[in-house]
Structures are given as structure tokens and as C-alpha cells.
Amino acid sequence: MALPLVVVVLALLCFRVFLPFLDEILWSIVGTILFLPVKRWYLARNPGQENRAALVALAAMSLTLLLPMGLLLAVAIDQVAALYQGLASGRFNPASALESAVAHLPDSVRGLLARAGLGDFEAIQSRVVAGLGRGMPAFANQALAFGGGVLNVLLSLIVILYLGFFFLRDGEKLVRRMAALAPIDAGYQAVIDATFVTVVRATVKGGIFVALAQGAVGGAVLALLGIESWLLLGLVMAVAALLPAVGTGLVWLPVALYLLATGQVIQAVILVLCGLFVIGMVDNILRPILIGSETKMPDFIVLLSTLGGVEAFGFDGLLVGPLVAALAQAVFTRLLDRPEAAAPPAP
Structure with a gap:
């Protein structure tokens, strides 16, 4: 009786530590x-070189993680630099851009803006600049917090890659040891293992x-x-x-704001509508179909479990x-397919 209790306590403590x-x-x-297929491919050509195969x-894993992030960072830096140069050279004047955008609005809307004191854009720009000056300490704090967030992401990536080496090298042996200790029938273990691998691959591939479909649709709209x-x-x-926390709005929303600021109101409205109801809906339509086709789950279960999972985790x-x-x-399917479960009740 003492040994199971010790095992449970140790398991709970390990969970808390990790x-x-x-x-x-x-x-x-x-x-x-x-x-893992990359490691197996290398080992098939170089038997016995476990460490090198894991490396x-x-x-390959590192390049897959870092290249997209590098592309996003490079584009973000380029856009910020272009905005700064435009402001510094006077090519882009926010006040005149707003005035041009408002000029395309109906007379009734322009009248409302004037009565609200929002008709003098040069004065508004001056007040905004003064407000930004007073808010620089808060902005600096936010910048530090953002920098801390970026540092946390980089540290997480380092931990993921560090663990990845050992999981790639020793993961299969670790899984076999855990399977030997698990109080689960071998048949159920096989089902769980196969399902886990299938869902992971289907989710990532899907x-x-x-993402490629959303990029293609978004690029076509632009x-x-x-x-x-x-x-x-x-x-x-x-x-x-x-990146669900970022999404395609990171791209089309600033473009829509730029179109609005340069007086292209109709194009800005079209882009916002397409971003919300066309580009955004690609995910909700395609993801359940792609994942469900490999996992043999109904589309609505895939959609609900994905949305519920994001809400919970x-x-x-x-x-x-x-x-x-x-x-x-x-x-549950395996439970229902057992002979004793499928057998009719005795008379």
C-alpha cells in the first residue's frame, strides 16, 4: 500500500516541478x-550515429522554426523604417492624409466631425504629439515589457530545441519504458500512440x-x-x-489603415470586409476538413474541439x-468494439 502512495506523490511532485x-x-x-523521419532517414544511411542523426x-527543426520568425521580423523592421523615413522626409504627413480621407466622407459625417472639434487636423496632430511626449515614460515601460516578452519567446525556443535533441535521440526508448510501466492494455496503448501521432501530423500539416491558403487568398485580394x-x-x-495570437490581421489591418489614410476609402472597406469574412473564414472551413480527413473525425467535432481547445488552453x-x-x-470506439461489448445480452 505504501509503494503506490509513494509513486502517486512522486508523480504529483514531478508534475508540479515541470x-x-x-x-x-x-x-x-x-x-x-x-x-523523427529525418533522424531515421539519416540512421538508415549512417547506422549507429544516434547523436549525429539527432543533430x-x-x-531541420530549427530552420523550420526560425525562418518564418525571421521573415516576420525583417518585414516588420522594414515597414517601421519605411514609415520613419516617410515621416522624416515629409512624404507622409498624417494630418494631410487624414484630411484627404475625411474629404471622401459624406457631408453629414464631415459636419459631425467639425462640430466635435475634429476638423482641424493640424491641431489634432499637435495635440497628439504633445500627448505622446507626456506619455513617453509609459511608452518606455510598454517597450520594456514587449522586449521582455520577446526574450521569453526566445528562451522558450531555446528550451524547445534543447529538449528536442534529447527527445529525438532517446524518445523512442523513453516511450517504450513508459509503455511498460503504464497500467494500460497493449492494444489500447497502440491505439493511443497511433492516434497521438496521427493528430499531431494532421494538425500541423493542416x-x-x-496558412498557405490564407496567404494566397490575402495576396490575391491585395x-x-x-x-x-x-x-x-x-x-x-x-x-x-x-500564429493564432497574431493572425492575418497583422498584415491586412495596417494596409487597410494606410488605404484609409491616403483617401482610398472604398479599397480600405473592401479589404477589411475580405479580411474578416473571406481570409478569416478560410481557416474555419479548411481546417476541420483537412484534420478530419486524416483523423476520421466529423468536421463539426474538429471545429468545436479546436475552438474549445483554444478557449481552454x-x-x-x-x-x-x-x-x-x-x-x-x-x-471509446475500441471499448464498443470489444466482443463482450458487442455481444447481445443473455436471455
Whole structure:
């Protein structure tokens, strides 16, 4: 009786110790599942080189993680630099841009703005600049907080990649040991393992395909609206679509604001409507179809489990939600398919 209690207490303590790193552990496991074929491919050609095979797979994982983030960062820096140069050279005057945008509004709306004291844009710009000057300490604090957030993301990536090396090298042996200790029938273990791998691969593949589709649709919309950098912005939109906390709005919303500020009101409205109801709906339509086709789950279960997972677990819910639903479906299906469950009741 004492030994089971000790095991339970140790398990709970281990869970508490590793709780701050659950996100990193989860996504490191996901990366291991996705890039384990790379390790096996290398080992098939270089038998016995476990460490080198794990490093090769880890290098592939690192490039997959860092290249999209680098693209987003480079575009963000380029856009900020372009905005600064435009302001410094006088090519872009926010007051005149707003005045041009308001000139396209109906007379009744312009009258309301004038009565509200929002007709003198030069004065508004002066007040905004003065307010920004007074708010510089708060802005500095926010900038420091943002820098701390970026540092946390980088540290998380380092932990994910660090764990990834050991999971790639020793993960299969670790899984076999845990399976030997788990008080679960071997048949159920096989079902759980297969379902876990299938859902992880389907979720990641589906997410990548959806992101590419959103980038393609977004780029097409921008091209039709006459935006010169539509191809680059479409690529950035595809990368941003991989990040639910960011999403495609990171791209199309600033473009819509720019169109509005330069007096292209109709194009701005069209872009906002397309961003909300066309680009945004691509995810809700395609993701359930793509994931459901591989996991054999109904589309509505995939959609609800994804939305519920995001609500409950945040970014991790994109994977955890469908994973919980798929595991429940697989286990319950096996329970119902047992001979004793399928046999009719005795008379």
C-alpha cells in the first residue's frame, strides 16, 4: 500500500516541478514526432550515429522554426523604417492624409466631425504629439515589457530545441519504458500512440496548408486592390496565419489603415470586409476538413474541439483540443468494439 502512495506523490511532485515548462515540453514532443523521419532517414544511411542523426533532425527543426520568425521580423523592421523615413522626409504627413480621407466622407459625417472639434487636423496632430511626449515614460515601460516578452519567446525556443535533441535521440526508448510501466492494455496503448501521432501530423500539416491558403487568398485580394507589394505581403500573411495570437490581421489591418489614410476609402472597406469574412473564414472551413480527413473525425467535432481547445488552453489548444477529441473517439470506439461489448445480452 505504501509503494503506490509513494509513486502517486512522486508523480504529483514531478508534475508540479515541470508545470512551468509544459508548453515547451508539448511543442518539443510535436517537433520530435514531425522530424523523427529525418533522424531515421539519416540512421538508415549512417547506422549507429544516434547523436549525429539527432543533430541533423534538430537542425531541420530549427530552420523550420526560425525562418518564418525571421521573415516576420525583417518585414516588420522594414515597414517601421519605411514609415520613419516617410515621416522624416515629409512624404507622409498624417494630418494631410487624414484630411484627404475625411474629404471622401459624406457631408453629414464631415459636419459631425467639425462640430466635435475634429476638423482641424493640424491641431489634432499637435495635440497628439504633445500627448505622446507626456506619455513617453509609459511608452518606455510598454517597450520594456514587449522586449521582455520577446526574450521569453526566445528562451522558450531555446528550451524547445534543447529538449528536442534529447527527445529525438532517446524518445523512442523513453516511450517504450513508459509503455511498460503504464497500467494500460497493449492494444489500447497502440491505439493511443497511433492516434497521438496521427493528430499531431494532421494538425500541423493542416495548419500549414490553411496558412498557405490564407496567404494566397490575402495576396490575391491585395493584388486586385492594386497594392504593389502584394506578393511579399501575401507571404507574410501566410507566416502570420500560423500564429493564432497574431493572425492575418497583422498584415491586412495596417494596409487597410494606410488605404484609409491616403483617401482610398472604398479599397480600405473592401479589404477589411475580405479580411474578416473571406481570409478569416478560410481557416474555419479548411481546417476541420483537412484534420478530419486524416483523423476520421466529423468536421463539426474538429471545429468545436479546436475552438474549445483554444478557449481552454490558448495557443496549445490548437493541438490539445483535437487531440483530446480524437483520443476519446479512439478509446471509446475500441471499448464498443470489444466482443463482450458487442455481444447481445443473455436471455
